[in-house]
Amino acid sequence: DGGITQSPKYLFRKEGQNVTLSCEQNLNHDAMYWYRQDPGQGLRLIYYSQIVNDFQKGDIAEGYSVSREKKESFPLTVTSAQKNPTAFYLCASRGQVFTEAFFGQGTRLTVV
Amino acid sequence: DAKTTQPNSMESNEEEPVHLPCNHSTISGTDYIHWYRQLPSQGPEYVIHGLTSNVNNRMASLAIAEDRKSSTLILHRATLRDAAVYYCILRDVNAGGTSYGKLTFGQGTILTVHP
Numbered sequence: 001d002g003g004i005t006q007s008p009k010y011l012f013r014k015e016g017q018n019v020t021l022s023c024e025q026n027l028n029h030d031a032m033y034w035y036r037q038d039p040g041q042g043l044r045l046i047y048y049s050q051i052v053n054d055f056q057k058g059d060i061a062e063g064y065s066v067s068r069e070k071k072e073s074f075p076l077t078v079t080s081a082q083k084n085p086t087a088f089y090l091c092a093s094r095g096q097v098f099t100e101a102f103f104g105q106g107t108r109l110t111v112v
Numbered sequence: 113d114a115k116t117t118q119p120n121s122m123e124s125n126e127e128e129p130v131h132l133p134c135n136h137s138t139i140s141g142t143d144y145i146h147w148y149r150q151l152p153s154q155g156p157e158y159v160i161h162g163l164t165s166n167v168n169n170r171m172a173s174l175a176i177a178e179d180r181k182s183s184t185l186i187l188h189r190a191t192l193r194d195a196a197v198y199y200c201i202l203r204d205v206n207a208g209g210t211s212y213g214k215l216t217f218g219q220g221t222i223l224t225v226h227p
Binding site for chain 2: 033043044045059088100
């Protein structure tokens with residue numbers, strides 16, 4: 001079945017460590033997005049990519065990095081520079097201008 | 113992207129209609145109105161979208177004001193499974209040059225459905 005997959009669902013890391021969250025889609029979508037969601041809050045855009053080997057900063061890119069080497073993959077690295085990395089992270093993709101975005105089930109990152 | 117304004121929360125009883133409002137007074141002529149909803153601990157899912165005319169699908173109806181400065185998502189008979197956060201966002205199909213651009217969400221409306 002086509003879809004967008006985030007892994008792992010839960011992730012625990014020690015403070016000061018970098019961690020990479022996976023996002024894979026087999027929908028042949030050009031655009032992919034990463035969001036952060038804190039408890040009781042809406043989604044905030046971290047990075048987005050509209051084509052392979054290109055990506056743009058969203059509203060809260062500091063302390064995060066991404067790559068887009070393949071169309072189907074858009075991994076997010078949470079670096080030690082991110083002051084408060086504990087959050088729910090969501091990945092999304094879109095295939096056409098006039099169509100909806102599809103979201104993964106999210107990764108809940110806890111830094112201890 | 114143009115901004116949207118939604119009430120923080122709304123309540124409804126099961127099997128009653130629900131009207132979720134969204135104000136977008138700075139909407140441009142090329143902005144599509146999209147609605148998504150997010151169930152607890154899940155990613156958002158698409159509900160409906162429109163440009164000028166009212167739209168219906170199996171999940172909901174979208175009523176768009178004549179001046180397009182506001183819209184209303186209508187759930188015809190609320191069920192307990194409709195309890196979620198509902199987001200209204202605008203999508204300018206010409207933004208960014210390549211037409212994808214940002215996809216920006218606000219705070220949304222928390223819908224509580226009572227049995």
